[in-house]
Amino acid sequence: MTDLLTLEGVNKAFGPVHVLHGVNFSVRPGEVVALVGDNGAGKSTLVKSIAGIHPIDSGTIRFNGEVVHLHDPKAASKLGIEVVYQDLALADNLDIVQNMYLGRERGSSWFMDEITMEEEARKTLASLSVRTINSVRQPVSSLSGGQRQIVAIAKSVLWDSKVILLDEPTAALGVAQTKQVLDLVRRLAEQGLGVVLISHNLGDVFEVADRIAVLYLGQLVAQVPTSEVTQNQVVELITSGRSGELGVARLDTASISAL
Amino acid sequence: MSRTTATDSALQSRADFGSDTADKSPSKAFRDYIAKLRAGELGSLPALLGLATLVIVFASASPVFLSLTNLANLLSQSSGRMLIAMGLVFVLLIGEIDVSAGAASGVTAAVLALHYVNNGNLLGGMGEPVFIIFVVLNLVAVGLAIWMKIWAAAVISLIPVAIALIGFTANPWIGMVLAVTVGTSIGTITGFLVAKVRIPSFVITLALFLTWQGVILRLIGDGGVLGINSEPTLRSVANGNLSPVFGWILYAVSVAGFSAVVIGQHLIRRRRHLATSPVIVLVAKVGLLVLLGAAATALLNLNRSQNDNVVISGIPYVVPIVLVLLVAGTYVLNRTRYGRHIYSVGGNAEASRRAGIDVPKIRASVFIVSSSLAAVGAIVYSSKVGSVDPTAGGLNTLLFAVGAAVIGGTSLFGGRGRLSNAVIGGLVLAVVENGLGLLNQPAAIVAIVTGLVLALAAAVDALSRRRSTKF
Secondary structure (H helix, E strand, O other): OOOOEEEEEEEEEEOOEEEEEEEEEEEOOOEEEEEEEOOOOOHHHHHHHHOOOOOOOEEEEEEOOEEEOOOOHHHHHHHOEEEEOOOOOOOOOOEHHHHHOOOOOOEEOOEEOHHHHHHHHHHHHHHOOOOOOOOOOOEHHHOOHHHHHHHHHHHHHOOOOOEEEEEOOOOOOOHHHHHHHHHHHHHHHHOOOEEEEEOOOHHHHHHHOOEEEEEEOOEEEEEEEHHHOOHHHHHHHHHHOEEOOEEOOHHHHHHHHHO | OOOOOOOOOHHHHHHHOHHHOOEOOHHHHHHHHHHHHHOOOOOOHHHHHHHHHHHHHHHHHOOOOOOHHHHHHHHHHHHHHHHHHHHHHHHHHOOOOOOOHHHHHHHHHHHHHHHHHOOOOHHHHHOHHHHHHHHHHHHHHHHHHHHOOOHHHHHHHHHHHHHHHHOOOOOHHHHHHHHHHHHHHHHHHHHHHHHOOOOOHHHHHHHHHHHHHHHHHHHHOOOOOEEOOOOHHHHHHHHOEOOHHHHHHHHHHHHHHHHHHHHHHHHHHHHOOOOEOOHHHHHHHHHHHHHHHHHHHHHHHOOOOOOOOOOOOOOEOHHHHHHHHHHHHHHHHHHOHHHHHHHHHHHOHHHHHHOOOOHHHHHHHHHHHHHHHHHHHHHHHHHHHOEEOOOOOOOOHHHHHHHHHHHOOOOOOOOOOOHHHHHHHHHHHHHHHHHHHHOOOOHHHHHHHHHHHHHHHHHHHHHHHHHHHOO
């Protein structure tokens, strides 16, 4: 399978703090890749680099095989890279349709095409098999946490997106809601999108991810199919950067720790 | 560009959303409405109930209250503040406040009166230094508007400069244009200070409130009064009436327009298989407007003069003025992208920014709308009084306007409200003031009752907000 998005030797530093060290990372269409790592491992920075919020210092990013320069969020969203942030970007007082189309309303600026927006929002939600929402015209404030997350994700699907980055989508959810969201994540991949799932919850990761990429102190130490690793191995990779044959060599780890 | 699978037909998607399919039954619509109320979406309901209660109380306590003269008077007395309140709704929607709107309206009234009294010679009326500052400030507003890329405001703010420099002779229409455009300039400056400099709106508008009061005093002079009563057009803005024939034309146009929009919307939504409210609700809405409108028009077209030699009849001009601005403003808020973005900035500024909306521009623009509408309000209340004095737009003008918006159901926390709230809330306050006055209650009682009504409205707002945000 060809990669949709490929990062090769990506480096990023904020002043003297070197956050990403030569990261190689790839996203494939129709696949959920989980990005895991301890706090401060560089997950958010990596996502923000892909989203164009923090442009990379060196290295290459390829999209569909072609080298691209993601200098700003617009460049990323133009390619079809959408990020769903943890603190959902939804306006409580607007309804689901209005939120899904916020900033990209259909119709002319002097007369929005409400009816087309409503139809398409519904089709999108239906195509993702979202069945827990009663009406697309209810305000977001009346939705549960899981439903809000689903709306936020569906919003990103609406825009011919190719790669969707989900930042801790299940962090604040209950069991049933987590399941709904994870089902939705699976369906995104089934529709041929490349999905990057950032999560602290290894249970979630093992449930939906096809591959797991582990970041350790800014290095991508492993990128393995989920079926080939155990939870214990992943925990080891997250905490020490290595696990048996996987991960960085011991010497390397020591030198990074010394930084 | 929605991602739809081939198997997903319109029917398929219809089946997924219980509430979104085809016609709602009346009972379902009623249950939905109750659910909405329980969720804290009260809208204008408390204000309408309050208004009905007040009307019943005052009608039974005072025989004069429901007299035609009093009702017509009520409309023309309250409409100035109502217009200022309508402007404030825009500001309240993004969760800010414009304390200076009343005083700003006073400045526009003073400029209008100066222009009329000095026969268009603003230089003579203001004196050279003030005149130069006036022109420069308007040019500054033009520059700021260009900087903020609000082109309409840039063009409009040029108009007072042109009028001042060309020096047209006094003409009521030019005077009114002058007042509104000066309002636009003032709003541009306020908007810039709030949106770009990021001074909290309460503080900067409080400062401007004091400043504008000083400006009014400087323009009119201590103890001065500028009469505009002698100009027939300016006088009749708030005191004139439509002829009975035009009254019926206004009625016909309103009813036809409302029905066309409501029924058209219903038919289009039904054809596209979207949820529609039950036909009976539709019929009730249109029917209510037909009957109430006809009754009001017929009553106001009766002769209400107490003097046998004079005939006073017809719908006061202020009614179409408020109506046209209400319809236009509601359209902007509900149907245009700009309106949608005002709501989204009020609901979640960060989400709006991420959605690519120019948040500072939206923030600045609502102050421009507010001050411009406040200027229209100034024209109406100055016309009602017949003169402009240094207290114009001062005293309680602003507080009444904010009160009207909040009583009508606009949230002080931003994001929720409609223009009609300002009209309904304005009527509540006007009825309280007028009714207590008819009952010969002293000013102390009027003030206390008005204050309590406002406190009640603010409490309802806070409680319903608490309800709607919990989940």
